[in-house]
Amino acid sequence: MKTPLWTLILPLAAGLACANADSGDSPGGTVELAALDAVFADHGAPDGPGCAFAVSRDGQQVMTRAYGMANLEWDIPNTPETVFEPGSVSKQFTAAATILLHVDGRIDLDDDIREYFPEMPDYGEPITVRMLIHHTSGLRDWGSVAGIEGWARTTRIHTHKHALDIASRQRALNYEPGQYYSYTNTGYNLQAMLVERVTGQTFDEFSQERIFQPLGMTKTQWRDDFTEIVEERSVGYRRGEDDEWHMLMPFENVHGNGGLLTTVADLLKFTHNLDTGEVGGPEFIRLMHEQGTLDSGRQISYAGGLFVGEYKGVREVQHSGGTAAYRGFLTRFPDHGLAVSVMCNAAQANPGGLARSVAELYLADAVSEEVAEDPARADVDPSAVAALAGGYRDTRTGQFMQLTADGASLRLGGGLGGMQLAARSDTEFASAAGVSITFEGTADGGARPAATMNTPVADGVRIEPVGAFEPTAADLAAYVGTYRSDEAEVTYRVEVEDGALVLKDRYGDGESLAPVYPDAFTQGGSTFIFHRDGMGRVTQASLSQGRVWDLRFERVE
Numbered sequence: 001m002k003t004p005l006w007t008l009i010l011p012l013a014a015g016l017a018c019a020n021a022d023s024g025d026s027p028g029g030t031v032e033l034a035a036l037d038a039v040f041a042d043h044g045a046p047d048g049p050g051c052a053f054a055v056s057r058d059g060q061q062v063m064t065r066a067y068g069m070a071n072l073e074w075d076i077p078n079t080p081e082t083v084f085e086p087g088s089v090s091k092q093f094t095a096a097a098t099i100l101l102h103v104d105g106r107i108d109l110d111d112d113i114r115e116y117f118p119e120m121p122d123y124g125e126p127i128t129v130r131m132l133i134h135h136t137s138g139l140r141d142w143g144s145v146a147g148i149e150g151w152a153r154t155t156r157i158h159t160h161k162h163a164l165d166i167a168s169r170q171r172a173l174n175y176e177p178g179q180y181y182s183y184t185n186t187g188y189n190l191q192a193m194l195v196e197r198v199t200g201q202t203f204d205e206f207s208q209e210r211i212f213q214p215l216g217m218t219k220t221q222w223r224d225d226f227t228e229i230v231e232e233r234s235v236g237y238r239r240g241e242d243d244e245w246h247m248l249m250p251f252e253n254v255h256g257n258g259g260l261l262t263t264v265a266d267l268l269k270f271t272h273n274l275d276t277g278e279v280g281g282p283e284f285i286r287l288m289h290e291q292g293t294l295d296s297g298r299q300i301s302y303a304g305g306l307f308v309g310e311y312k313g314v315r316e317v318q319h320s321g322g323t324a325a326y327r328g329f330l331t332r333f334p335d336h337g338l339a340v341s342v343m344c345n346a347a348q349a350n351p352g353g354l355a356r357s358v359a360e361l362y363l364a365d366a367v368s369e370e371v372a373e374d375p376a377r378a379d380v381d382p383s384a385v386a387a388l389a390g391g392y393r394d395t396r397t398g399q400f401m402q403l404t405a406d407g408a409s410l411r412l413g414g415g416l417g418g419m420q421l422a423a424r425s426d427t428e429f430a431s432a433a434g435v436s437i438t439f440e441g442t443a444d445g446g447a448r449p450a451a452t453m454n455t456p457v458a459d460g461v462r463i464e465p466v467g468a469f470e471p472t473a474a475d476l477a478a479y480v481g482t483y484r485s486d487e488a489e490v491t492y493r494v495e496v497e498d499g500a501l502v503l504k505d506r507y508g509d510g511e512s513l514a515p516v517y518p519d520a521f522t523q524g525g526s527t528f529i530f531h532r533d534g535m536g537r538v539t540q541a542s543l544s545q546g547r548v549w550d551l552r553f554e555r556v557e
Contacts (some may be wrong), residue, residue, distance in 0.1 A: 031063070031361045031503050039357045040067045043349060048245060049237040049325075050078050051351070053345035053358060054264035061265060069509035070234035070345065072245055083219060083233040083261050084343035086328025087321025087506070090260035092141030092305030093270065095133050097203070098191045099287045099304060100210055100280055103131075106198055108135070109287070119168045127177045127192070131189035134292030134302050138173030140186040141547035142166040143257075148543060148551065149490045153322050158252040163189045163200040169487050171483050173547040175396065178295045181457035182301065182531065184547055185257035187307075192222075192256025203256060214279050219264040223259040226251050230261055238347035248325035248347060258323040271332045272387035274317070275304075289317070296459045299506065311356060311529060313368035313447070319351045327529065329355040338362055368542055380408045387443035391483040391516060392451070392463040397544040399527045403437075410437070425470040437463070466517030476501050479530055483541050483553035492553065494541075 007020050043050040052070015054061055064080040107116075111398045112126040120127075123138075131137040142163045143153045151158075192203045199206050204222040212220045214387040221230075225247075232488045240246040250259070277285045288304035300308050311333075318331035329351035332339040340359045341454050342351040360367050388407040393400060402413040410429050421429035421437060427449075430436035434456040441449040448465035454463070476496045485492045491499050493504045497512075501521060504510030513521035519530045519538075541553040 008291045028198075031226065033065075035352075036063065036358060037067075037360055039354055039361075043067045043212040043344065043354075045069075046077075049234070049346040051342060051346070051349060051354065052078050052080055052082055052084070052264045053340065053342045053354065054268050055174075055362060055416065056268040056272060056339045059268075059276070061268060064264060068346070070232075072237065072351050078234060078345070079232075081219070081232055081263060083230055083263055084328065084332065084345060085223065085236075085258065085326040086267065086341075087258045087325050087326060088185075088256045089166070089267070089319050089321040090256070090332045091321075092274075092319055092330075093207065093260060094188050094191050094256040095287060095304035095306075095445065096211060096270075096280070096284070096301060097195050097207055098129065098133060099284055101195060101198060103280060103284050107194070112457075113137075113190065114231070116197050117164070117168075117190065117550070121168065121171065123173055123177070125177050128197065130292075131177055131261045132191055133183050133304055134300065135183050135187060136178050136294060136300075137168060137187050138175045138177050138179065138182070139184050139186045139190075140174055140549070140551070142186045142544065143553070144547040145170070145488050147432065148548065149488045153252060154248065154250065157251075158253055160189060160193055163254050169489070170337070171487060172550065172552075174547075176295075180294065180396075181292065181300050181503055182547060182549075183231070185254075189254055190256075201452060203437050211279060212266075215269045215273055217262070217269050217386040220260065220262040220266045223250065223261050224253055224470065225253050227251055228524070232514060233261065233325075234345040234366050236347070238325045250326070258321060258399040260517040262343075264341040267330050267343075268339050269327075271317075271330055271339045271341070274443075275334060276335075294393070294457075296461050298457075300457045304455075308540050309361075311367075314363060314366055318355075320350075322347075327351045330485070331355050331359060333359065333363065336363060336366060378408075378423045378425050380426055382407050384426060384442060385410060385423060387446070388439060388448055390448055391466045391468070393466045393517060393520075395462045395464060395525070397549040398520065398529045398542065399544045400466070400520060400522055412437075466520075469515040469517050471501075471515050471521070473499070476536055481538070481555050482557045484556045485543075485549060485551060485553045491556075502507065 040051055041437050044067035048068055052066035063417045064346040066078040066080050066082060068078050070076045070078045070082050074262060077488050087147045090455045106127055109130040110128050113129060114120050128451055129135045135338050145166050171341055195203050195206050204224055212337035212537045224556045229440055236248050238248045244494055274278050274285060274288055289302045289308060291308055301309050309315050310316055314333050315335050316331055316333055321328040325347040327344040327349045329342045340355045342355040344351055389403050391400060391403040404411045412419045412421060419431050419435060421431050423429055426442050427439040436454045437451050441452040448466045453463050479494050480496060482491060482493050491506060495504060500512040502512050503509045513523050513528055516522050521528045526545040529542045530538045543551045
C-alpha cells in the first residue's frame with residue numbers, strides 16, 4: 001500500500017510552527033497550543049484544504065501554525081511558509097502604494113482621476129483619488145458588470161485592459177461622487193494602473209521596491225501573470241455539488257483589488273509597519289488610517305484599504321478577503337500590540353471568525369464578553385409592528401427589500417440577512433449594528449408609511465412601501481422583447497414560459513423572474529425594473545444589485 005506523502009511531510013510542517021505560544025505581556029499569559037488547534041479543528045483534515053495563521057506581539061512573531069492540505073493531488077500539506085491569496089486584504093497594499101506617491105509629492109489625493117485616466121467619462125463632478133481609496137467614487141464594480149455580461153470573474157482571463165474598458169463604458173455612476181459608500185473593486189484596479197502610469201514601473205516593481213523589500217516580505221508579489229510559477233503556492237478548493245473537492249483558482253491578471261501572493265508571516269510585517277511607519281513615515285500612517293467622509297459629513301469606517309472600528313470593546317483595524325476559493329483576514333489591535341493573520345485555501349472557511357477566535361485567546365480579559373444588546377425596546381403592540389411589515393423599495397436603486405414582523409421587532413431581509421431591528425417607539429426601529437429605520441407614521445388604516453433608513457455608511461436613505469404584484473398573462477406579455485445594454489455589452493431576451501417571466505442570455509439559458517412590485521422583478525440578488533414611456537409602453541429596463549445601481553437596457557425589439 002502506498003504511503004501518502006502527507007504522512008511524511010506533516011511532522012516537518014509541525015516542526016516549522018513555533019513551539020511556544022506565550023505572548024509575554026498577554027493579559028491571559030501563555031496560550032496553549034491545544035486551544036489554538038481547537039480553533040482550526042474543522043480545517044485540519046489530511047484529505048481536504050485548510051489554513052495557516054500567525055500571531056505577532058509588538059511586531060515580533062510569537063506563533064505560526066498550518067493545517068490541512070495545500071495540494072490534494074500531490075498530498076502536500078499547508079505549512080506556515082505556504083503562499084496563499086488573501087483576496088481584498090490586498091487593498092491596503094494598493095492604498096499604501098497610492099499614498100506613498102502622494103507623500104512623495106508625485107500625485108495629490110484630491111486630484112481628479114481624469115488627469116491620469118482621460119479615457120474615463122466626465123460625470124459632471126470630479127472623482128478624486130481619495131474617493132477611489134474610500135469607495136465613495138460612485139464607480140460601478142467592473143467585475144459585477146462583467147458578471148451581468150455573462151463573464152463573471154473566474155470564468156475568463158480578466159486583465160486591467162478589460163477592467164478599464166468596462167469602467168470607461170459606464171455612462172452613469174451609482175451615485176454622485178462622495179454621496180454614499182459602495183464597495184467597488186474598480187477603484188483599486190484604477191489605483192494599481194495609476195501607479196504604473198505615474199512611475200513607468202509595473203505595479204509589482206514599484207511594490208517590491210517601496211514596500212515588500214524594505215519590510216523583508218521576501219515571499220510576497222502581485223499575481224499580475226497567473227501562469228507564473230510560484231514556489232510553495234497552495235491550490236484553492238471548494239465543495240462541488242457532488243460534495244467532493246474541486247479546484248477554484250483566480251485565473252485572471254487583474255490585481256490591486258486582490259491578487260496578492262503572500263504568507264501569513266509577511267502579512268504581519270506589513271501591518272506592523274502601519275504602527276511604526278518605517279516605510280512611509282508619520283504622514284503615511286495618518287493617511288492609511290484616515291476614514292472616509294461622505295458629503296453629508298458622515299464618517300465611514302473605511303480608511304486606506306482598512307476597516308477601522310472595535311471588536312468586543314477593543315479597538316481594531318482589519319480587512320477580510322476572498323478570491324476564487326482563497327480566503328484571508330488580517331487584523332490588528334493597536335492598543336495591545338497584537339496582530340493576527342489567517343489565510344485559507346478552502347472556500348467555506350471563515351478567516352475573520354478564525355482570526356478573532358485566535359485574538360481572543362491572546363487578548364483574554366481585555367475582550368468584553370458582553371454581547372452588544374439591541375437598543376432598548378419600547379412597549380409596542382406586535383400587531384402594530386405586523387402592520388408595517390411588507391415589501392419596500394430603496395429609492396436610490398429601486399432594489400426590493402422585505403421587512404417581516406418578529407413580535408415587537410422587524411427583520412430586514414435580503415442583503416442584510418434577516419437583521420433584527422428592535423422597536424424604540426411605534427415608528428422607530430434599530431439594530432445593535434447601527435442600522436435604523438424611522439417611519440413617517442404608523443400603519444393606521446392599513447396604509448404603510450414610507451421610512452428613512454440610516455446605516456453605518458449611509459444617511460437618509462428613503463424607502464417606500466410597495467404593494468404585491470401578481471401580473472396577469474397580458475401584463476407579462478407587455479414585457480416580452482429583447483433588451484440591450486451597451487454599458488455591459490450584453491443582450492437579454494425576456495420571454496414568458498409556464499406563466500412566468502424568464503430572462504435569457506444569448507445562449508438561451510435563463511431563470512425565472514419573481515414579481516415583487518409593479519414593473520419590478522427579482523432574480524437572485526438583482527432587481528430588474530421595466531420602464532415605460534408616456535404612452536405606457538415598455539421601452540427600457542434597468543438592473544440593480546449590490547455594486548451596480550440602475551444599469552440601463554434599451555428595448556430593441
